[in-house]
Amino acid sequence: MQKVNVVKNVLGANDLVAEKNRETFKQANILSVNLISSPGSGKTTLLVKTMAALQPEQKSIAIVGDLKTTRDADRLSETAWESIQINTGMSCHLYANQIAQSIDNVALAQAEFLFIENVGNMVCPGEFDLGENLKVILLSLPEGDDKVAKYPTIFRAADIVLLTKTDLKGVLDFDIERVRKEIAKLNEKVTLLEISSTTGEGMEDWVAWLRAQRGRCVGTKAKFFTEEE
Ligand SMILES: Nc1nc2c(ncn2[C@@H]2O[C@H](COP(=O)(O)OP(=O)(O)OP(=O)(O)O)[C@@H](O)[C@H]2O)c(=O)[nH]1
């Protein structure tokens, strides 16, 4: 009897396409950023504002994955140079080949940033490399301060963790120090930024961080900032 490790095969096939994507991004001199978080933690809202803040010096392309609708791509088109929606149907994460197909006819070299908003999910997107340079993990205050230890994998892989919706600090019982400590245990070097799309808190630091990463990673095949250290 033969035993086939389906999960391993799927991941292996995905990784091959992810490597090709990474080479494509390198050739185009574009920084690719994969945003991962639970549904509703503020990815689209933050991206709309981020892409506005990067302009006029730097242009962004946004790709977003959702099971259905073009709602997020419609929102992102407000400030993206180009915005692309992928509908995954039943899948809770994006695959590298979906990114490859969606950039087929896109002039990547004419933009500086490629933001990929993954399907809202704390677990599966972390398993699938898309060829991105950086993984950005969002955790919003309404989700609760216990989530880091419960969903550790994604925090281990993070290049930066954005603690979002900090305008709700006084309203919600959320222990930021607890989150800081738990993240540091999993990923010593990772940057943690407090940010609010509503008040603009942290936006300047976030945009400066993105620009610094672009300077550092573009033209290389850096997979993750922390690995390059
Ligand atoms: N208070 C507050 N609310 C926010 C902030 N950012 C986003 N929101 C709200 O949170 C809700 C979800 O925001 P989205 O940007 O759609 O979240 P998302 O992560 O893109 O959601 P999915 O794409 O469904 O995973 C919306 O009602 C936003 O207005 C923030 O900084 N503060």
Ligand SMILES: [Mg+2]
């Ligand atoms: Mg969204």
